[in-house]
Amino acid sequence: MSEDSPKSHEHICHHCDYLVEIPPLARGEKAYCPRCKTLLRSGSRFSFETSFYLALTSFILLLLSTPFPFLGFNAGGREQIVSLWGSLINIFEQDRPLLAIITFLFIVVIPAIILLCAMALFRSFCGKKCMKNFPWLFKVVYYGGAWAMVEVFVVGILVSLVKISSLAIILYGPSFYIYCLFVITFTLTLGNLDKELLWEAWEEFGNENSNSTARQPA
Amino acid sequence: MKTATAQPDSPPKPSAVQQGLTTCRSCAEVFSIELHKCPRCGAPVRVRKMRCVQNTVALLITSIILFIPANILPVTVTYQFGRPSESTIIGGVISLWNYGDYLIASVIFIASVVVPLAKILVLSYLCASVIRQDRKSLVAKTRLFQITEILGKWSMIDVFVVVTLVTLVQVGSLMTIQSGPGIIAFAGVVISTMFAATTFDTRMLWDAQYCDDD
Numbered sequence: 001m002s003e004d005s006p007k008s009h010e011h012i013c014h015h016c017d018y019l020v021e022i023p024p025l026a027r028g029e030k031a032y033c034p035r036c037k038t039l040l041r042s043g044s045r046f047s048f049e050t051s052f053y054l055a056l057t058s059f060i061l062l063l064l065s066t067p068f069p070f071l072g073f074n075a076g077g078r079e080q081i082v083s084l085w086g087s088l089i090n091i092f093e094q095d096r097p098l099l100a101i102i103t104f105l106f107i108v109v110i111p112a113i114i115l116l117c118a119m120a121l122f123r124s125f126c127g128k129k130c131m132k133n134f135p136w137l138f139k140v141v142y143y144g145g146a147w148a149m150v151e152v153f154v155v156g157i158l159v160s161l162v163k164i165s166s167l168a169i170i171l172y173g174p175s176f177y178i179y180c181l182f183v184i185t186f187t188l189t190l191g192n193l194d195k196e197l198l199w200e201a202w203e204e205f206g207n208e209n210s211n212s213t214a215r216q217p218a
Numbered sequence: 219m220k221t222a223t224a225q226p227d228s229p230p231k232p233s234a235v236q237q238g239l240t241t242c243r244s245c246a247e248v249f250s251i252e253l254h255k256c257p258r259c260g261a262p263v264r265v266r267k268m269r270c271v272q273n274t275v276a277l278l279i280t281s282i283i284l285f286i287p288a289n290i291l292p293v294t295v296t297y298q299f300g301r302p303s304e305s306t307i308i309g310g311v312i313s314l315w316n317y318g319d320y321l322i323a324s325v326i327f328i329a330s331v332v333v334p335l336a337k338i339l340v341l342s343y344l345c346a347s348v349i350r351q352d353r354k355s356l357v358a359k360t361r362l363f364q365i366t367e368i369l370g371k372w373s374m375i376d377v378f379v380v381v382t383l384v385t386l387v388q389v390g391s392l393m394t395i396q397s398g399p400g401i402i403a404f405a406g407v408v409i410s411t412m413f414a415a416t417t418f419d420t421r422m423l424w425d426a427q428y429c430d431d432d
Contacts, residue, residue, distance in 0.1 A: 010248045012241035015360050017233040017421040019248070035231065036360040036424070073386045080388060087385035095384055096397045102405050103381050106374065135259040139244055146412070149371050149378075156378025162322050163314070163379070164387060199245045199258065 009196065011040060046192045048201070052122035054189040059115040061182035066108065069173025071157070073164075081171050084108075084179070106149040111186060114144045118189060125201050134202050145190045150183045230427040240265050267419035271345050277414035278341055284406040285334065292398030293380055299392065306400060307331065307376065330376040330404065333369050337411045340366050341418060351426040360420050367415045373408045377401055 008023045016036035025031060030042040046054070065084060072081025082090070092100035117140040124131040131137070161170055234240060234248075241248050242256035242263055249257050256263050267273075292304035305313070307330050314323035340362055346352075347359065380401050387395040 011246060012234040012239065012248055014241065014243065014246075015364070015420045016356070016424040017235055017241075018231070018424075019234040019237060019239060036357055036420075038360065038364065071382070071386060073388075075392070082385060087381075091381065091384055091397075096399075096402070098402050099377070099381065099384075099397050099405075102402075103378065107378075135244065135261060138259075139261075142244070146367075146371065146416075149374050152371055152374050153378045155372075156375045157382050159322055159325055159375060160379040160382040160386070162319065164383065167387070167393075170386075195246055199247070203258065 011196075013038060013040065041194070041196060048122050048125040051189060051192060052119060052126055054185055054192075055115050055118040055122060058182055058185040058189055059112065059119065061178050061185060062108065062112060062115065065175045065179040065182055068175040068178070069171075070175040070179070071173060072171030073168050074171055075168035079171070081173055083173070084175055103153075106147065107153045110144060111148045111150055114141055114148055115186070115189070117141050117144075121198070125198070125205065131202075138198060141190070142193065142195070148186070148190075150179075150186055154180060154183055233421075233424060233428070235265055235425075236428065266422060266425075267417065270417060270419040270422055271348055273417040274341060274345055274414050277410050277417060278338055278345075281334070281338055281407045281410040281414065284403050284410065285338070288400050288404035288407050289331075291400035291403060293376070293400040293404065294383060295396045295398050296387075297394045297396070304398060306398075307404065326376060326379070329373050333373045334407050334411060337366050337370065337373075337415070341411070341414050344418065344420075344423065348422045348426070351429045353426040356423055356427070359423050363415070363418065363420050370412045370415055371408070373411075374405070377405050377408070 008021050010019065011022050012019050013033040013036060015038045016033060018033055018035040020031075020033060020040070022031045022041055025041060028042075031040045032038065033040055067083055067085055069081045070084045070087065072079065074080075088100045088104050091097075091103075117137045121131070121134060121137045121141065124134070157176075164170070235251060238251055239248055240251045240263060242259060242261055244261045245256060245259040247256055247258040251265055254263060255261070289307055291306070293307055293310065294305050296303050296305065307326075311323050311327045311331070314326065344359060344363060380397050383395045384397050387393060
């Protein structure tokens with residue numbers, strides 16, 4: 001590890017345990033593992049500031065999408081439109097509580113937690129501050145992404161709408177469009193995480209502010 | 219360029235572990251295998267995931283057990299003029315197909331039957347090849363695992379379809395839809411296969427290259 005050039009860095013592939021040297025990447029360039037062909041790192045990224053505002057936008061959109069009319073149904077003059085929150089409450093009280101809890105977790109709670117953590121860590125990097133709890137915030141954002149099912153939810157809604165479109169007229173409330181926008185900004189926020197850049201920034205800001213003992217093995 | 223291609227008889231290129239190095243799964247720092255904690259982020263580090271095959275197999279067995287009620291029990295109960303009619307995952311796909319909704323029928327069939335089954339089969343196959351130390355087509359196996367990991371959450375489509383149907387179809391006394399117990403078992407299948415994928419360590423596949431034949 002002594003011959004660390006300023007730009008390129010050593011990396012061990014997480015999928016096949018192969019040691020590679022990743023050269024500095026230009027925008028749009030991608031680095032693949034020479035042995036198992038996994039994508040290791042890609043060059044095109046947003047700045048920490050852009051990422052912060054994307055996360056903030058997603059969080060506000062998520063908050064706005066729950067209380068307002070989401071989807072509705074008009075059959076023979078009977079009109080009914082419900083909010084996302086209201087429909088989950090209905091399922092919880094009248095149908096199957098566990099189904100409501102699972103859905104609520106995967107489409108609202110987990111994305112919200114991920115976004116709060118993402119905002120906290122991008123914010124601290126904008127101010128070039130060191131943060132002690134960065135390692136676990138990062139873990140939440142990085143590993144939590146697999147458990148946020150917002151895009152699956154939207155596809156699920158579309159599938160069921162096609163299923164019942166013959167029965168009645170479907171009404172789309174403002175929250176439905178807000179949720180669709182949220183899915184786009186949320187995907188952009190998570191899709192542009194550069195692991196290496198974040199950890200390098202953390203080390204750099206940490207060493208500037210205080211001579212932290214983070215590098216010493218305990 | 220031709221010199222760059224690996225000769226079939228040449229010994230395999232060494233993994234990082236043979237060079238005394240390992241990496242942190244969280245922050246990707248490279249350091250000596252003698253350390254048990256990542257020097258950068260302090261996360262506990264193991265050279266390979268602990269009891270990788272055992273954990274994956276246990277979760278796969280869980281998902282196979284849950285797969286049975288998920289397909290036998292009804293996922294929706296439709297009350298039309300007060301009369302209930304139950305529908306399973308396969309039953310729903312067949313009736314959609316008969317109505318002529320071929321696209322929706324195939325989407326639901328692929329997402330809720332083909333993908334979960336394929337995930338269970340792929341992960342079982344990968345566990346078997348770790349145990350047998352099979353060193354053939356490692357690149358393809360790694361790719362297979364990555365596809366399994368990405369497809370994981372898309373099986374949840376059926377759960378969200380049921381949620382939407384239950385919410386929307388409440389037209390007074392004419393017709394209502396309620397969820398069936400099968401949908402919870404099905405969500406369990408998806409969640410346990412997702413956990414099975416996270417406990418599997420693809421580096422174990424590549425370790426087979428360095429094992430001597432007995």
